[in-house]
Amino acid sequence: QKEVEQDPGPLSVPEGAIVSLNCTYSNSAFQYFMWYRQYSRKGPELLMYTYSSGNKEDGRFTAQVDKSSKYISLFIRDSQPSDSATYLCAADTGRRALTFGSGTRLQVQP
Amino acid sequence: GAGVSQSPSNKVTEKGKDVELRCDPISGHTALYWYRQSLGQGLEFLIYFQGNSAPDKSGLPSDRFSAERTGGSVSTLTIQRTQQEDSAVYLCASTPGGSGSEQFFGPGTRLTVL
Numbered sequence: 139q140k141e142v143e144q145d146p147g148p149l150s151v152p153e154g155a156i157v158s159l160n161c162t163y164s165n166s167a168f169q170y171f172m173w174y175r176q177y178s179r180k181g182p183e184l185l186m187y188t189y190s191s192g193n194k195e196d197g198r199f200t201a202q203v204d205k206s207s208k209y210i211s212l213f214i215r216d217s218q219p220s221d222s223a224t225y226l227c228a229a230d231t232g233r234r235a236l237t238f239g240s241g242t243r244l245q246v247q248p
Numbered sequence: 249g250a251g252v253s254q255s256p257s258n259k260v261t262e263k264g265k266d267v268e269l270r271c272d273p274i275s276g277h278t279a280l281y282w283y284r285q286s287l288g289q290g291l292e293f294l295i296y297f298q299g300n301s302a303p304d305k306s307g308l309p310s311d312r313f314s315a316e317r318t319g320g321s322v323s324t325l326t327i328q329r330t331q332q333e334d335s336a337v338y339l340c341a342s343t344p345g346g347s348g349s350e351q352f353f354g355p356g357t358r359l360t361v362l
Contacts, residue, residue, distance in 0.1 A: 146288070172350075181252070181339055181353035182291070226290060235281060235304060236351060238290035 141165045144227055144239025152247050157214040161227035161239045164208065168229035168237070171203045173212045176224045176241065185225075186212065217246045250274065252354035254340050260360045261330055269325045269357045273342030280323050281351060282315060285337045294338075297323060298345070330361045 144161045151157055159173075170189055174182035186201035188194045194201045202211040210227050224243045228236040253272040261267050273280050279298050283291040293307040297317045308314070312331075317323040327334055337358050341351035 142290075144290070174353075179355075179358075181355045184350055184352065187350050228291075235293040235296050235307070236283075236291070237293070238283075240288070240290040 139164060140240075141237050142227060142229055142239040145242055146240055148243040148245055150245045150247060151217055153217060153219060155217050155246075157212075157217050157221070157244060157246075159212040159214075159225050159227075159242050159244070161210040162208055163210065163229050163237075165229070165231065165237070166208075167231040169232050170230040171201070171210050172228040172230070172236065173199075173201055173210075174226040174228060174238075176226060178223075182226055217244075219246045219248045222246050252340055252342055252352055254338075254354040254357050256357060257355065258358045258360075260362065262362050263332060264329055266326065266328045267330055267359065269327075269338050269359070271323045271325070271340030271342075271354060273321065273323070273340070274352060275321075276344065277342035277352075278320060278345035279343045280317060281341045281343075282323070282325050283339045283341065285339055285356070287336075291339060294325070327359075330359075332361050335359055335361045 142163045173186040176182045191203050191205045198215045200213040222245050224241040226241045227239040255270045282294040285291050295315050296304040299320050300317050312328045315325045337356040339356045341353045343351045
């Protein structure tokens, strides 16, 4: 079993929809949680960074971490075609090397 | 300011040849990481540098893989006697020391072993 599990998709939604992306993890030592966005043939770009449980909002993006259920979520409001990319969740125990999910490919249809 | 840069962007090599991949981290970032991303997969950790030392090499898949970092800056990942299963995108990330886990990634080197 991988330490971070993520549905690979693809997920296709119409423009303006609310998108929900999710990951589960198994390592209780994870304390830091991140979401990265990766466009085709580009490096991952940090979107959201959360320490421990709770919510964090940044513009159209909201990240949620529920450590009791080991569940990580990213919500995208008013999705745009430019949001079409692969979204990677990642977690860290604090030893600095990130453990990534396999990524969910999102397609926002205009 | 300048982000993490990697070179070459693409590398095609023949099975059995050695390759060197280069990473230039963001200036002043003391920690540097190498990851590998195979087609349709997430990122797999390879090695971590703090300054010029590598306290965590646990992700290197075999002794054909090695890496070094000099001057607390540039890092080189070397793969000897390449195999077809080494084909992947090799990504480098850097982070300022002590600022948590916000890693900034380069664009990657796409390695194809024929």
